[in-house]
Amino acid sequence: MARDKKHKAEYDKQYRKDNAEKIKEYSDKYNKEYYKNNAERVRKNHAKYRERRRDFVYNYKMEKGCAICGYDKCAAALVFHHEKGDKQFGIGNR
Ligand SMILES: [Zn+2]
Numbered sequence: 686m687a688r689d690k691k692h693k694a695e696y697d698k699q700y701r702k703d704n705a706e707k708i709k710e711y712s713d714k715y716n717k718e719y720y721k722n723n724a725e726r727v728r729k730n731h732a733k734y735r736e737r738r739r740d741f742v743y744n745y746k747m748e749k750g751c752a753i754c755g756y757d758k759c760a761a762a763l764v765f766h767h768e769k770g771d772k773q774f775g776i777g778n779r
Contacts, residue, residue, distance in 0.1 A: 742760075751763060752766070
Protein backbone atom coordinates (compact mmCIF):
# COMPACT_ATOMS: atom_id res chain seq x y z
CA MET A 686 0.00 0.00 0.00
CA ALA A 687 2.69 2.46 1.05
CA ARG A 688 4.61 1.54 -2.06
CA ASP A 689 1.55 2.23 -4.24
CA LYS A 690 1.16 5.64 -2.67
CA LYS A 691 4.76 6.50 -3.38
CA HIS A 692 4.38 5.24 -6.92
CA LYS A 693 1.28 7.37 -7.41
CA ALA A 694 3.00 10.47 -6.01
CA GLU A 695 5.84 10.01 -8.48
CA TYR A 696 3.40 9.39 -11.30
CA ASP A 697 1.43 12.54 -10.38
CA LYS A 698 4.60 14.61 -10.21
CA GLN A 699 5.65 13.45 -13.65
CA TYR A 700 2.15 13.97 -15.00
CA ARG A 701 2.09 17.56 -13.74
CA LYS A 702 5.49 18.14 -15.32
CA ASP A 703 4.45 16.67 -18.67
CA ASN A 704 1.09 18.45 -18.76
CA ALA A 705 1.91 21.80 -17.19
CA GLU A 706 0.34 23.71 -20.08
CA LYS A 707 -2.86 21.70 -20.07
CA ILE A 708 -3.18 21.95 -16.28
CA LYS A 709 -2.62 25.71 -16.34
CA GLU A 710 -5.23 26.13 -19.03
CA TYR A 711 -7.73 24.07 -17.06
CA SER A 712 -7.09 25.75 -13.73
CA ASP A 713 -7.24 29.25 -15.28
CA LYS A 714 -10.62 28.34 -16.72
CA TYR A 715 -11.73 26.78 -13.44
CA ASN A 716 -10.58 29.78 -11.38
CA LYS A 717 -12.31 32.22 -13.70
CA GLU A 718 -15.54 30.26 -13.45
CA TYR A 719 -15.19 29.93 -9.68
CA TYR A 720 -14.67 33.67 -9.33
CA LYS A 721 -17.69 34.35 -11.50
CA ASN A 722 -19.87 32.19 -9.24
CA ASN A 723 -18.30 33.21 -5.92
CA ALA A 724 -17.12 36.79 -6.41
CA GLU A 725 -18.36 38.01 -3.05
CA ARG A 726 -16.80 35.11 -1.18
CA VAL A 727 -13.46 35.46 -3.01
CA ARG A 728 -13.36 39.21 -2.31
CA LYS A 729 -14.14 38.64 1.36
CA ASN A 730 -11.44 36.01 1.72
CA HIS A 731 -8.94 38.26 -0.03
CA ALA A 732 -9.77 41.11 2.32
CA LYS A 733 -9.42 38.78 5.31
CA TYR A 734 -6.08 37.54 4.02
CA ARG A 735 -4.76 41.08 3.52
CA GLU A 736 -5.99 42.06 6.98
CA ARG A 737 -4.23 39.10 8.61
CA ARG A 738 -0.96 39.97 6.86
CA ARG A 739 -1.27 43.64 7.75
CA ASP A 740 -1.94 42.77 11.40
CA PHE A 741 1.02 40.44 11.46
CA VAL A 742 3.37 43.14 10.14
CA TYR A 743 1.83 45.77 12.41
CA ASN A 744 2.20 43.60 15.51
CA TYR A 745 5.72 42.60 14.55
CA LYS A 746 6.80 46.23 14.19
CA MET A 747 5.13 47.29 17.46
CA GLU A 748 6.70 44.36 19.29
CA LYS A 749 10.23 45.01 18.03
CA GLY A 750 10.14 48.80 17.85
CA CYS A 751 12.92 50.80 16.26
CA ALA A 752 16.21 48.91 16.30
CA ILE A 753 18.12 52.15 16.94
CA CYS A 754 16.08 54.17 19.43
CA GLY A 755 13.36 51.73 20.50
CA TYR A 756 10.45 53.87 19.25
CA ASP A 757 7.28 51.78 19.24
CA LYS A 758 4.34 54.19 19.32
CA CYS A 759 3.17 53.93 15.70
CA ALA A 760 3.77 50.99 13.34
CA ALA A 761 3.24 53.16 10.24
CA ALA A 762 6.29 55.21 11.24
CA LEU A 763 8.49 52.10 11.33
CA VAL A 764 9.98 50.63 8.16
CA PHE A 765 11.86 47.40 7.61
CA HIS A 766 15.50 48.00 6.96
CA HIS A 767 18.51 45.90 6.13
CA GLU A 768 22.25 46.30 6.11
CA LYS A 769 23.70 46.69 2.62
CA GLY A 770 23.78 43.40 0.74
CA ASP A 771 22.53 41.08 3.44
CA LYS A 772 18.86 41.16 2.47
CA GLN A 773 17.62 37.60 2.70
CA PHE A 774 14.08 38.11 1.44
CA GLY A 775 11.66 40.87 0.58
CA ILE A 776 8.90 41.19 3.15
CA GLY A 777 6.48 41.53 0.24
CA ASN A 778 7.56 38.14 -1.10
CA ARG A 779 6.71 36.26 2.05
ZN1 LIG B 1 14.43 55.09 15.90
